[in-house]
Amino acid sequence: LWNTIQNNDLIRRASIDARNTLKSVVVGDLDGSGQPSTTSEYVCTHQYSIEMVSDDPLMIYINGFLSPYEIDYLMDMAQEKVYYNRTASRAFVVPNPDPVGQCITARAEKISGFLPWAIFEELQVVRYTPGERHDMHKDNMDRPFPHEGIGDRCNRLLSFFVYIGDQCEGGETYFPHQLAAPDDSDTAKFGRTTKNSSRGLVVRPVAGNGLFWINLKKDWTTDERLKHASLPVTKGVKYGMNILGEGCY
Numbered sequence: 533l534w535n536t537i538q539n540n541d542l543i544r545r546a547s548i549d550a551r552n553t554l555k556s557v558v559v560g561d562l563d564g565s566g567q568p569s570t571t572s573e574y575v576c577t578h579q580y581s582i583e584m585v586s587d588d589p590l591m592i593y594i595n596g597f598l599s600p601y602e603i604d605y606l607m608d609m610a611q612e613k614v615y616y617n618r619t620a621s622r623a624f625v626v627p628n629p630d631p632v633g634q635c636i637t638a639r640a641e642k643i644s645g646f647l648p649w650a651i652f653e654e655l656q657v658v659r660y661t662p663g664e665r666h667d668m669h670k671d672n673m674d675r676p677f678p679h680e681g682i683g684d685r686c687n688r689l690l691s692f693f694v695y696i697g698d699q700c701e702g703g704e705t706y707f708p709h710q711l712a713a714p715d716d717s718d719t720a721k722f723g724r725t726t727k728n729s730s731r732g733l734v735v736r737p738v739a740g741n742g743l744f745w746i747n748l749k750k751d752w753t754t755d756e757r758l759k760h761a762s763l764p765v766t767k768g769v770k771y772g773m774n775i776l777g778e779g780c781y
């Protein structure tokens with residue numbers, strides 16, 4: 533059960549300390565002078581707003597999770613990187629340490645609050661060109677896995693999916709088991725399935741915004757209701773980012 537966590541507190545403390553140490557070195561003090569660097573406009577701050585999508589399973593929509601600076605930064609990085617193939621789309625991992633990456637991970641950790649996460653994985657940026665998609669899946673593994681120095685039975689407890697580039701048509705994130713967005717919801721952010729069903733949450737790419745949800749039930753088994761897919765991009769290019777928080781029991 534979630535409340536049987538043993539060493540998560542120690543691990544997450546170490547994870548946060550490591551990030552804070554790094555942050556004080558790399559963010560705002562790039563020349564090591566102890567003064568905010570004039571060569572960088574970037575300061576790690578967290579400004580976003582949230583909307584509850586559902587309480588069971590827990591899902592939250594986040595407006596402005598990425599700042600305009602962070603979007604530009606990641607889009608620049610996304611033009612330079614070599615991508616690896618995933619099924620029907622491509623991805624790369626944000627180098628670690630990276631001042632913006634560290635700040636984004638710290639933000640995800642903060643939002644995750646007191647939930648029993650132990651550590652966050654490296655940030656993964658994904659790209660879809662026309663025809664590319666991500667088939668129906670869950671973000672956690674079927675079986676718990678060991679994570680060196682953390683625990684023997686770990687799994688991807690928390691998922692954030694954040695949109696970085698929305699100059700595309702299609703590419704919505706689709707959760708077939710979630711309730712459909714209400715009629716009066718913002719159509720820039722939420723869509724509907726073609727069949728007039730009460731189920732099926734369709735979330736449109738809006739740069740900077742994202743979703744947070746919990747993959748596992750209280751007994752650490754898969755919550756099948758969080759299966760999801762990226763519908764195919766039909767025009768333009770979509771960029772997004774996975775931020776995955778692992779917990780161990």
Ligand SMILES: O=C(O)CCC(=O)C(=O)O
Nearest residue numbers: 666704705761762772774
């Ligand atoms: O691209 C999306 O909308 C979702 C991607 C996704 O679910 C994943 O990469 O695990």
Ligand SMILES: [Fe+2]
Nearest residue numbers: 669670671760
């Ligand atoms: Fe996913």
